Structures are given as structure tokens and as C-alpha cells.
Amino acid sequence: MRKRSLLLSVLIISEAILASAREEQVKILKDAESTRTRIISEAKEAARAEGQKELVELRKQIQLEKEDAIKDIRRQVATLSVDIAEKVLRTSLDDSKEQTAMIDRLIDESMVSKS
Helix, strand or coil: CHHHHHHHHHHHHHHHHHHHHHHHHHHHHHHHHHHHHHHHHHHHHHHHHHHHHHHHHHHHHHHHHHHHHHHHHHHHHHHHHHHHHHHHHHHHCCCHHHHHHHHHHHHHHHHHHHC
């Protein structure tokens, strides 16, 4: 009878230890799931922030390249305009009468704009 009582108490203690271990296992699994969820969430947020940062930098770079392209086009247009104006003037001022008429016109325009 004593052996039976001893076995019964060992069985009760074993079941209590096993129940406690199961509760601890459930707690550890919940903590692990919580940690996993937090790590994934933080990684997603970090990736989103990095992506946003890269997007801002790319937009700045595109804007700078656009401005450089516009400046280059304006320089090319100015150069072409000067070249065309020079050719037109050379062609239209071939003789001295045309040159004198042009000089007189420029002087008259200059006088009108000053008054």
C-alpha cells in the first residue's frame, strides 16, 4: 500500500510538472510568435522608409538632370540663333548701301528708345 501511495504521489507530481511544462511551452511559443511578428513589422517599416528615401533621392536626381537638359537646350538654341542671325546679317549687308541703311536704322531706334 505504501508503494502504491508513493507511486500515486510520483504520478501526481509528474503530471503537475508536465502541466507546468506545457504551460511554459505555450508561453514560449506565444512570446516567439510575438517576437516574430514584431521583427517582421520592423523590417517592413525599415524597408518602406528606405524605399521612400531612395524615391526622394531619385526624384531629386531626375529634377537635376531635367534642369541640366533644359540649360543645354537653351545654350544650343542661343548658339543657333546667333549663328542664324550672323548669316542673315552677312547676306543682307553685302553692299555698302544696305550697311549704311542698317546703321541709320539702329541709330534711329537707339534715339527713340532713349527718349
